[in-house]
Amino acid sequence: MLIVAATVQAQIPGSITKQGLRVELDDFTQMPATAGTVGGKGDHSPNATARINFFRESPDGRLWVNDLRGQIYTLDEAGAPQLFVDVDAANGGPSSIFPAMTTTGGLAAGLIGFEFHPEFESNGLMYTIHGERASNANATPHFSTVDQRTGFHPVNYHTVITEWELPDPDAGVWNEAAGARREVLRVGTTADSYFHPFGDIQFNPTSEPGDDDYGLMYVSGGDWGYINGAGAPQGSPTEGQPGQLQRTDTLAGTMIRIDPRSPSVTGGQAGLGDYTIPSDNPFVDGDPQTFDEIFAFGFRNGHRMAWDEDGTQYVSSVGHANIEEIERIVPGGNYGWALREGTFVNGNDIANGGNGDADRVFANNVPDALDVDFRGEEFLYPVAQYDHGDGNAIAGGFVYRGSAIPQLYGKFVFGDIVNGRLFAADADLMKTIDLTDPTTTADIEEIQLFVTDNQGSQTDVNLRGDILPGRVDLRYGVDAEGEIYILTKTDGAIRRLVGSAALRLLVDRGAGTVSLVNGSDTPVEIDGYSLLSQLGALDPSDGAWNSLSEQGQSGWDQAAPTANALSELNPLGSLTLTGGQSIDLGAIFKPVQLAFGENAEELVFEYTSPNGSQFNGAVVYTGEGLTNNLLLTVDPATGVATLVNASQFDVDVEGYTIHSESGSLLTADGDWASLQDQGETEWDEAGPTPFALSELVPEGVSTLEAGEAYNLGKILSTSGALDLRLEFLREGLAASQEGVVRYLLAGDYNNNGVVDAADFTVWRDSLGGSGVLADATGPDLAGVPDGVVDTHDYDYWVTHFGNTLPALAEAVPEPATAWLVGLLTLAWATQGRDRRPTK
Template identity: 35%
Template sequence: MKRYLQPTTIYLSGVLLCGSLLYQCSNPNNESAESAITTDPQMLAQGEQLFQENCSACHNFRQRAIGPELSGVTRETDADWLFHFIRNAPEMIEQGDPRAVRLHEEYQTYMPPFSSLDSTDVKAIIAYLHTHQPQQEASSEAIDTTKVLEDPIPEKIMESGLSLVIEEVGQAPATAQEPPLARINKLLTIKTDGQERMFIHDLNGVLYALEKDTFHPFLNIRKEKPDFISKPGLATGLGSFAFHPEFEQNGIFYTTHTEPPGTAPADFAYDDSIKVTLQWVLCEWTMDNPEASTFSGTNRELLRANMVGGIHGVQEIAFNPLAASGDPDYGMLYMSTGDGGAVLAGYPFICGSKERFWGTLIRIDPQGNNSQNGRYGIPQDNPFVNSENPEALQEVWAYGFRNPHRISWDMGGDHKMLITNIGQKNIEAIYLGVAGANYGWGNREGAFMIDPQGDINNAYSLPENDDKMNYTYPVAQYDHDEGRAISGGFVYRGDLVPQLNGKYIFGDIVTGRLFCVESNELELGKQAEVKELGIQVNGKETSFREVTDNKRVDLRFGIGAEEEFYIFTKADGKVWKVTNVAGNYISKAY
């Protein structure tokens, strides 16, 4: 008799196993893997395919990623134990297996379970894991590896004194059979015919119009793009969307999504000796009637890029909402691209360069045609147009990002452009957008040095000659004592909650903690003070982990009608509106 348990992330001997390996069933037949791990080529090929489909988004065999790296696990762990652990890990946790409990407490990250792996599948995966054993690598530069910073930012985040009063305004429809059931990811508002319309999308392939508390399907990309995939999960699928500033007249909007490797020739590719896990695709959609409640019209592909891994893809596309007709930035589309896991996979040269697509902020004219493929334009005021470096990619506006999660502009104040970047092991960062800037990855993580050829999970103090490196550093940051992955937000400029005016509100994806910084304190060369916000639901002080009943909250933010602030959580698919605040703001922490 099968029994299904609460989804849990399970670890063994330093190894986090993907949720797809957590086959939630009992083992009445006492199935066991043979002590001798097979070397059969067919089984190895099967294991590699299963690993790439289900596990590669979280793990590799070189560096710790979302979960620990997997090289050498079959030598550290008995194959029979490993087999039973994969088949029924939650039961081993419940029974108090010391290794499982200890490592589960160390790495707390939600992973959805799958029930598609039989005993042969598990044996094949173990066989494939066995082919990867640890290898020594030399450091790429002169770094004293004995001076690892165990706690890069020892100062703790102080409380702001404020709690956001939030009210639930909607529940996203389920688009999956297993948690997370609704992978809602981005919310924005546009105006058509004088009316504000809110849209929110699910990574599993649906863009909704949010009408009061109803999610109305606006575009189902699965029906329009037969090659669409949302595997291996996390940030893959329908990545982002943006409406052209003249949508009310032209009916044009844009999306990004993922497709299998080799679906079509890539506009941005690398050496064919390096594996391609998937492709990210940017598309333009033109509606027959911009006021229609459901998409009907045509679409075309603008560009396509290969990715080494299934992580750190195209996190955001956006137009500058402050740009008016006639401004150079009007109608220019920004696209934030992660490194695709290239550094983790051992290919740091693929990213961190103005000569490459990956790990950059791209800026294009989607209505133009002077690109190499002729399907979009390259703005002539991009920083590397007519560059002295003939190899510079003219689409690049800024570079040196690991995983740029969100872009936003302060609608008041001095109209800062803010970029949040999800870090590796130590630092979550907020940057000011600067044309032509190098933000340092994979030689820097936040305002700290790392070694891309060594253990990139170690942070080091900046070298004495760092001023010669011309890196642009964060204007605010926090380390992994406080959270795991930054969720980019917005500067509040609404009227409903004046106490929040001028505060950039953001949070942590995993823990669900809410933070804020004063927008006027975000300056290059300085570190603004990050403070924590609480939340209240129905008059009770609580947390998003408590509200969602989940250790991985998957926190997101959006701006709705009349510039009001929304918070939503992929863990339970709920959308919340900030309606008030409680408490008194502490202006300075002492």
Template identity: 35%
Template structure:
């Protein structure tokens, strides 16, 4: 009898056909689906690793929507016993030769023989099945079984550049928990004062620190003592979200923060419809320091804005002032706030795909004004939708699933960068355009997204597509999971970084860059990966932090020098050099 080798998982999915066509398997199907003992890995890094393995071994023959070269995988993990699948992937020939009835029936029926995949260990098989399970469930729950889904939207791998960042540890922030992440540090910001530069960093669990002598930190503000309703659990970016100092802080003492409180803690300025329950509220607060020059805050605060959220995820992200705006210019003293969809994009897309709602937007307000509906802030008269009666006038741009970070190129181009965290396919770097529609929940990257179809898939753009602002750099989930927005390098100490926008991936801790000059609307800039060196040794951030999930963030000091920091160990690192590894190799030769 001839034997033909198939790609990994062909017989797994053929087993689905066998099980669902044999009456004796019904009880096994039910137990696979309903038994509490049956579980699949669900954490994002394991599932993503499973996708990498799937794309490597299986994607050419299989998808989750239709029979291709191999059978449709949709539903296999809820129809076939998991232990049997694990054993069959590990060593199909052994199961056939041992007399396993199901394996022998498959071999007899299809005359196909899958070899033992000894190169895959048990953890890799678990990750593959975790990925298949997640995609299968997405397909099962979708209201629209749309064909043509793309599993690997950016097939080209990100090249590793011949550049190696040299890191120096500045300090470790005080631990705010005993388990990883030890400190949920989230943003670094420098301000200029008559005393010289002041450097601030904050922990999502509630404390804003001032770095006092470049090696120690001192608590400047503690949300836990100021707001009894302050919450920072269950995580997902909740807590003390972001902070920004007014450009005239030394004169007016004004500081701005965002934080989370329980649902219904107070009436929301932007409530959800009555039919939708809020899970929490995001709040924007103005603080007025009695003495802006002191090392600890004392003063008063007032609430500016409160917004209901459908879930705990994708809330307020960056708040920032345009550092390029000068006194007398239209943008001076105006506060930008990046706001995600709050989880509404998949469940209530009508809250997102419109100028008449505030979610998925970057808003732009005058914190010193009072012409808003609640009278607590102003709405600039040059905001793009100010003359549209039904639009939310605070909105400056919209269509972001989770507008993670906002920054400006301080070296001459003036480009505004807005990073956007994707659903399960594409991570984006965008250029800010007033009035722009960035597509969510109808677009993800330069691809179509359908909120009614499988949320793990994207689709080709329709013909004659128009009306959306697309990213200028993107990468897919073979390379990372969630973008950590960054900065165009603006310093002088590391000349090899000149002209580069540095960003990365939050959980995996990869560091990327694109050339600022190549980041133009209507085209995709090449993304490159940087390597790192610490204490004379080439390493990577998972190794350096001794954590599988790094939780990477970036910051600049007043001189434009680059820092990175990680929640995994609560450490702040400065980039003190960048080495050309190709030149080093020539020297070694």
């Protein structure tokens, strides 16, 4: 595979290509912006919106995310973040939990990561890893490297693993007074920059109580900056301090395995820190020059660990200047850095073809018998690798064992941190690779990402270029179901991968109609589906649900419909939806108002395939739903406005203001019909200006009942900008809230903000139907009725009235009767609710 002379820089032949794997990318959440929150400490990446680094699911089912700037968040079911703790909120002040924490010195500086004990639900134990500047730290490391340069070079950085004990494991916020913290391990390094420290903490997710590996903590790291110039060049013939590595009497370049419990608790062998050495670790040999914590070594940057369901362990190791690699872990194994990089000889290995330049790699022509480390043990090589023609730093990954993306099942999914490309390799093949053979690695293919719009149309995208302009800073996360999440530090966003053949449920908020949509090019076969709503947002009434059985689909049986579940099953057959096909299930969505201002959108869509697999389909909402707010409707053609409590809740209001940044409001007497003008004695009107119309209840509140409406008269200049903003203050709240402003559009008879075929239907039906007033034209004579309402009338109607905001329809002629229908429609919408006097 590698046919290159030892004196020539080596490369991997070919490049990674796309071979048909397509996966949908779906937005999940946006993390809070933390740029500028580190005070005067400095920030290694000051332009990053949020430096999110790890995504975890705790044993109790909650999702968690950390930010290198010091924050840990929990995420609710909708992805909304809630701050759990900020470890350096005071930026080094007395109330900071880690006052010496540094956010500069390297890309991993700060609050690097976190993990939960497998018995977190009962013991409340979680673990963090962070970096500190030694000059600010008051503690002494359990272990520190000794610099190999001439002269004195002090310890510059500490890396610290901390155990946190939550008195209440269900708590959503850390209680510093009630909780407890214990330092498990603190290590120091003399390197000049904070590169590649311990970075990932995990417990083997496949181990169970009673297993030898249960409750043991794995911590992976890298070379602590001793290559890459961070240790300062020694001069010819080596770069940095490679002598710090390829040793077992150091923690640099290692993965360690420990029992995080103190020896005072376990009675077992003490380690360098306050933890216990597992007796079956590979270097437990009684030799004081061999650190018994070490599980494997020879890593430049063991960035992330992963386990397959059979217990096979992998490490994604970030390379130096040439090769990115995936390692399959063997206890006691040596993975070669800084003498090997990928399957190649690194320039540091002068004895085997290197030239002393760590930035170069050379063909591995070392005979098997000599391809051994200082112990006489064979070097272990990656099971998959790529060079810097395809990326710059490996991200992830995981062996996908989820159910939402069948085409990824059994693949090791990873990517590139810098350019954001997503890759996959066959996990079963990776398990067959001979780790001592540098000539064989698993093939890699690129995953094509795409996004889907509300109509089901797909667009292929790349993370870099289409979503982010430059460096992506890609990270991966996985939940308990094995589904994959994508973190991008540059913009602080979290997205998730969705199967390209997955069905989606398209829900029209306004009409309540629901459709099954296959938005992909691939046929999807189903033999059952369920629509679920905990809040009862489904309409089970007769005629609402247009089920498959009612559509005449053979073999389909309905379960008893309820407001919480609509389900069908075909016990004898199935239904195939071809690419792009949509099936209408009827007007079965009944949006729920939880409280004033809160609308629930919590439908769940599940379906099964004939092979027994169950999938969670995406639910996509379109159109405007329940306003559930104070609503100001404005007719741009007349300037008349109506204030409506468009919710099902009575609201106590202390005041309101209508703003216009451009000064388009009318202030002349007889224009604005204020509530005070209408005889509402509790209201006091402020002096009106073109920029603001305000009223206040100075001695209490005014209750706006559900559906109650006020005609406020003519408040907007017909030539003014459509820039109104409604603000109001509710009783008991310190801050005002934003209401909703909606402009009426000529011809928009269903008030959805666009003039379209649905409005033509309203126009036609309201004016008497076929052959009457909606009959506007024939095929030859525009504006002359021909006795039939047909497509010619629709074309004429669209030409004259079809438009969207902010353009107005008043510039074109409109039949007076049609405009009257629009006014009547508005009147019908408010009839029976306008309980106060109007002008």
